[in-house]
Amino acid sequence: MFKKDGEGSAETIIANGVKVEGDFASPGNVRIEGIVKGSVKADGDLLVTESAMIEADVTAANAIVSGEIRGNITAHDKIELTGTARVHGDIMSKVLTVAAGAVLDGRCQVMLEGTRETVTTRTKQPKAVEA
Amino acid sequence: MYHYIYDSFLSDPKHAKLLSQIENRLTDLGIYGNVHRLALFKSMKGTIQDAVRRGAKTIIAVGDDGTVAKAIDAVAEFSGVSFGAIPVGEKHTIAQLLGIPLGVEACDVLSARLVEDLDLGKVNSHYFLTSLEVPGQVNAECDGQYTVSPVAGGHIRVCNLSMGERHTSDPRDGRLETMVRTATRGFFSSMFRPALATAGLSVFPTQKVVIRAEGKAQMTAIADGQPYADAEFRIEVMPKRLKVIVGKARTI
Numbered sequence: 068m069f070k071k072d073g074e075g076s077a078e079t080i081i082a083n084g085v086k087v088e089g090d091f092a093s094p095g096n097v098r099i100e101g102i103v104k105g106s107v108k109a110d111g112d113l114l115v116t117e118s119a120m121i122e123a124d125v126t127a128a129n130a131i132v133s134g135e136i137r138g139n140i141t142a143h144d145k146i147e148l149t150g151t152a153r154v155h156g157d158i159m160s161k162v163l164t165v166a167a168g169a170v171l172d173g174r175c176q177v178m179l180e181g182t183r184e185t186v187t188t189r190t191k192q193p194k195a196v197e198a
Numbered sequence: 199m200y201h202y203i204y205d206s207f208l209s210d211p212k213h214a215k216l217l218s219q220i221e222n223r224l225t226d227l228g229i230y231g232n233v234h235r236l237a238l239f240k241s242m243k244g245t246i247q248d249a250v251r252r253g254a255k256t257i258i259a260v261g262d263d264g265t266v267a268k269a270i271d272a273v274a275e276f277s278g279v280s281f282g283a284i285p286v287g288e289k290h291t292i293a294q295l296l297g298i299p300l301g302v303e304a305c306d307v308l309s310a311r312l313v314e315d316l317d318l319g320k321v322n323s324h325y326f327l328t329s330l331e332v333p334g335q336v337n338a339e340c341d342g343q344y345t346v347s348p349v350a351g352g353h354i355r356v357c358n359l360s361m362g363e364r365h366t367s368d369p370r371d372g373r374l375e376t377m378v379r380t381a382t383r384g385f386f387s388s389m390f391r392p393a394l395a396t397a398g399l400s401v402f403p404t405q406k407v408v409i410r411a412e413g414k415a416q417m418t419a420i421a422d423g424q425p426y427a428d429a430e431f432r433i434e435v436m437p438k439r440l441k442v443i444v445g446k447a448r449t450i
Contacts (some may be wrong), residue, residue, distance in 0.1 A: 082398030084352065084380035089344030093403070101400070105344060 078111070083118045097127070099134070106138075113142075117151045124156075139173070200224075200231035200308075201254040203245055203269060205261030205287075209235065213286060219302050220260070220284060227309040231256075246272040256280045256443075258308065262287030267326065267422035274318050274325035274440050282308050282443035292328060292422065295359055297445030307445040314450070315438040316369040319358045319421070321431050326421035327369065327440070329357040330433060332409050334417065338376055339408040346402060352380035356407055356433050361449050365401050368450055372437040376402040407433045 078095030081087055085101040096111035099119045106123045107113070113127035119134030126141045135153040140146060142160035150168035159176040176187045202224075208217060224230040232254075234245045246257055246269065257279060259269035266283045273281045284304040285293035298304050318325045332354050337347035346354075357367035357375045367375045378400040409431040411417045418427050444450075 078401070078403055080399065080401045081346075082378070082380060082400040084349050084398050085378050085400045086347050086349050087344055088347075091344045095403075100398070102349070 079109075081119075083116075091123075115152075130160075199254060200229050200256045200258055201249040202231060202233045202258045202260055202284075203242065203249075203265070204233060204235045205259075205265040206236045206238070208261060208286060209237075216286060216301055217260075220286075220305060223302050223305040224308075227305055229305070229309055242268040243272045247275075250276050250279055254279065256282065258282045258284060260284045260286055263289040263292050263423050266292045267424050270318070270327050270422065270440065271325045271424075274436070278441075280313060280441040280443060284308070289423070295328065295361065295449050296442060297448030298443075299445065299447070304445075308443055310445075312444055312446070313441050314370070314444050314448075316440050316442050317358055317372060318369075318436045318439040319356060319374055319433055320436050321419060321421050321426065321433045322428055324421060324424075324426060325436070325439070326358065326424075327442075328359045328422050329355055329367070330419050330421040330431070331355045332411075332417060332419045332431065334411060334414075336409050336411040336417065338378070338402075339410070340376055340402050340404040341406050346376065346378055346400070348378055348380045350380070352378055354378050354409060356404075356409075358435065359450065365399065366449075370438075370450065372435060373403050373405055374407065374433065374435045376404050376407050378402075405435050407431075409433065 079093040079097045081099045081101045081103060083100040087103045089105045091103060091105060092108040094110045097109040098114045099121060100116045101119060103121045103123055107125045109127040111128055113130040115132045115134045117133045121136045122138060124138040125136060128143050129145045130140060130142045131147045132152040133149040137155045139156040140158045145162040146158055146160040148154060148165045148169040150166040152169040155172045157174040161178050163175060163177055174187055234249060236242060236245060249257060257269060257273050259265045270281060273279055283293050283298055285298060285300050290300060298307050318327055319330060321330055335351055336354055337345055338354050339345050355377045357377060359369040360367045380398045416427050416429055418425055419431050
């Protein structure tokens with residue numbers, strides 16, 4: 068999975084100061100620092116930095132989120148929300164870690180390993196998650 | 199049979215000695231062939247078309263980056279023709295990327311004949327090997343799926359073969375890298391130390407790119423150092439389009 072600085076392994080980089088509109092798909096790892104509107108699909112890992120502003124449904128193998136996402140996030144393995152993450156949408160993955168200070172407004176659906184069972188929780192209003 | 203295309207600037211007497219040394223070395227190696235000298239009314243494209251019509255299987259461009267770029271654009275039209283270069287003159291970045299040394303030493307690389315099938319980029323009706331750059335406020339539509347635009351200015355570069363400090367493009371992977379470089383300036387850096395403003399680099403692996411400039415009837419692109427003007431640029435990768443003689447010191 069991505070290291071937190073992530074740049075070295077990213078095949079696609081959307082830097083700060085760049086806007087992407089449409090259905091964005093990448094066969095590898097993606098690092099987003101800029102603005103994205105539409106949809107995002109990465110077959111590899113996704114790193115969303117603090118400066119990023121995404122208005123899109125997001126799908127990736129793993130995701131580390133430090134910026135703002137307005138849309139649903141689906142990861143096949145793991146989602147990590149760092150302390151600066153602001154997520155307005157539903158989250159679905161096998162593993163979810165949320166750091167103190169992260170803002171989450173939506174449902175969290177954690178798929179239990181080896182079963183089709185899921186555990187769903189819902190935050191009632193946008194608020195900072197406490198560790 | 200090797201066909202050597204000498205650029206017109208080589209008619210300057212200051213290059214005569216080097217050309218003579220090159221010709222001697224090619225003769226020693228047994229690969230000397232037909233020589234075509236470009237002139238005011240003898241273009242690269244016409245010369246290469248004539249040579250291929252007469253059965254040329256290997257075209258060697260003798261000159262600088264401009265010579266190589268124009269020769270690649272012409273040779274790419276034909277399948278089964280190999281391309282090589284003997285760098286002479288001031289700028290020879292393309293030859294350097296291909297691992298071809300300057301002057302007489304290039305003859306040994308040609309003789310060793312290490313051939314790679316390389317992708318080319320095609321912009322409208324022209325071919326390029328290294329990269330295409332469009333300065334100014336433009337946007338790029340990538341693979342017909344999404345549009346990339348710098349928020350506050352920047353420039354777009356589409357790379358097929360390049361060695362950057364932060365990203366390398368391989369002309370054997372069947373794709374182009376669309377790069378957008380933007381300047382991100384903080385208040386203090388832009389006011390007092392503009393040189394400290396850091397540039398952001400975005401990279402998008404793509405196969406087809408359309409570059410447009412909003413509100414402009416025409417814009418200019420630089421591909422392999424050659425300027426092209428058009429209302430929009432349709433760029434696509436042409437996989438394994440050109441057989442290129444490369445050296446062991448190549449960057450790919």
